Amino acid sequence: MDRVRTGIDGLDQLLFGGFLRGDAILVAGAPGSGKTSLGMQFLYNGITQYQEPGLFITFEEFPQRIYRDASNFGWDFRDLEEQGKLKILFTSPEVLQQDIVRDHGLVNEMIAEIGAARVVVDSISHLHDSSQGPGGFREAVYGLVNALKRESLTSVLLRELREQEEVGSGPEEFVADGLILLTREYVGGHHMRFLEVLKSRGSPHIAIPSLFSLGEGGIRVLPPFQEPFYRFEEAVSTGIPQLDDLLGGGIPYGSAYLVEIDANLHQDIFDAGFAKEALEAGDSFMRVAGQSDEKSRWRALMKAAGMEQMLQKGLDMGEVTLLWDGGKDDTSHHSLETLREEVGRVCGVASERRLRIQADVSRLFSLLPPGEGYAAFSNLTALCRGVDAVVLGVVSPPTIPTEQLEKLRIAADGIIRLWTEGSYSYLQVVKTVNSARSPVYAINQVPRPPFIDIVRQ
Numbered sequence: 417m418d419r420v421r422t423g424i425d426g427l428d429q430l431l432f433g434g435f436l437r438g439d440a441i442l443v444a445g446a447p448g449s450g451k452t453s454l455g456m457q458f459l460y461n462g463i464t465q466y467q468e469p470g471l472f473i474t475f476e477e478f479p480q481r482i483y484r485d486a487s488n489f490g491w492d493f494r495d496l497e498e499q500g501k502l503k504i505l506f507t508s509p510e511v512l513q514q515d516i517v518r519d520h521g522l523v524n525e526m527i528a529e530i531g532a533a534r535v536v537v538d539s540i541s542h543l544h545d546s547s548q549g550p551g552g553f554r555e556a557v558y559g560l561v562n563a564l565k566r567e568s569l570t571s572v573l574l575r576e577l578r579e580q581e582e583v584g585s586g587p588e589e590f591v592a593d594g595l596i597l598l599t600r601e602y603v604g605g606h607h608m609r610f611l612e613v614l615k616s617r618g619s620p621h622i623a624i625p626s627l628f629s630l631g632e633g634g635i636r637v638l639p640p641f642q643e644p645f646y647r648f649e650e651a652v653s654t655g656i657p658q659l660d661d662l663l664g665g666g667i668p669y670g671s672a673y674l675v676e677i678d679a680n681l682h683q684d685i686f687d688a689g690f691a692k693e694a695l696e697a698g699d700s701f702m703r704v705a706g707q708s709d710e711k712s713r714w715r716a717l718m719k720a721a722g723m724e725q726m727l728q729k730g731l732d733m734g735e736v737t738l739l740w741d742g743g744k745d746d747t748s749h750h751s752l753e754t755l756r757e758e759v760g761r762v763c764g765v766a767s768e769r770r771l772r773i774q775a776d777v778s779r780l781f782s783l784l785p786p787g788e789g790y791a792a793f794s795n796l797t798a799l800c801r802g803v804d805a806v807v808l809g810v811v812s813p814p815t816i817p818t819e820q821l822e823k824l825r826i827a828a829d830g831i832i833r834l835w836t837e838g839s840y841s842y843l844q845v846v847k848t849v850n851s852a853r854s855p856v857y858a859i860n861q862v863p864r865p866p867f868i869d870i871v872r873q
Contacts, residue, residue, distance in 0.1 A: 420436070431619070439594055450598050456489070456493075468533035475509055512560070513556055534570050609627065610628065622639070622855055644848065654666060658868075658869070672829050673807070674777070674824060676832070690774055700737075702771065740755075781820070
């Protein structure tokens, strides 16, 4: 797709690269929300970064005021005008409506003179005030947008929201190709600014309220997600390739990750894939605190993954250990000390191989005396780091006391959350070693490995 980058940090990330060329984008917000600043920055970046001249049409500010406001951000609009890269037109809605429909009007001449590729209109709310009723406003908006599209301009149309007014019903919102909402909300007793892309016709976008700041250099958007700072050269696969990509390649050796999953989702979607990857890679694998029918359950999972014979071979060779699996042979006294001993023994046996440990943390808490569950997980993570192993713990948050759950989250190097809300299930990466934090993605369970499909926009 031919995209027009805004050059605004964070906004292009929400737009998957920028606006589609030739689109009309509506930016709506209350007075003082930052609409005009966004429009000016869109033009300034277009000229200085992408060699795309621009036109600023205003119904309420004299050019001198525009120069002054732009200079507050370090943008010399007067100089850009003198260079023939920018035009500022101060006019009235009535004059613009008459001029824009002409083949050789003033606006058309300005566009041709500088070869404009971008335009900002501040603001189309004045069209509403000058129109005769809803029908007249609708006609004025359609006429303006169509005229700008005819000139192959990518346009940003600013709209001022009056007190208590909400977006979603005006004709300009239907004719516009994109819609961005700017709001101010109280956070910790202070006003904070938020930007949300509500619509981007024909193009993917991330519709999530994102904090933004107005300072030197203009607007900076801070989306509530973070691409991995770096991708691991060597990492353990979760068994779900799409998730590995969100994590920056997988889970690095020497770390412990926690999967929080609610009761409406079955943890098999993690169990089978993680074990399969360990067996195929030749790592030793240990499962801690499985269900009462753990061995038969694992055979069924491995059979579904085509790994039944490899599982049996691993069990026979001591490369696969099911610790506290709840079977009739598991007569050990469940205590923190015996867990240390058993895991230490396996770590010693597996010294020639790297080790992957998978723990049902909720069941671990239920097997141990009160207060020892967190200590057990903490010991697992310490042992894992000592032998450069990997721990993947799966937990159902409601089964763990709140204080203990928070301590688990602090101890974990990474956190992946899965939950059901309404009729759908969702996934989000909220913590990793390489600082990755993903948006919320819908997930779909499928019958074959990797048993889960992450629906990315």
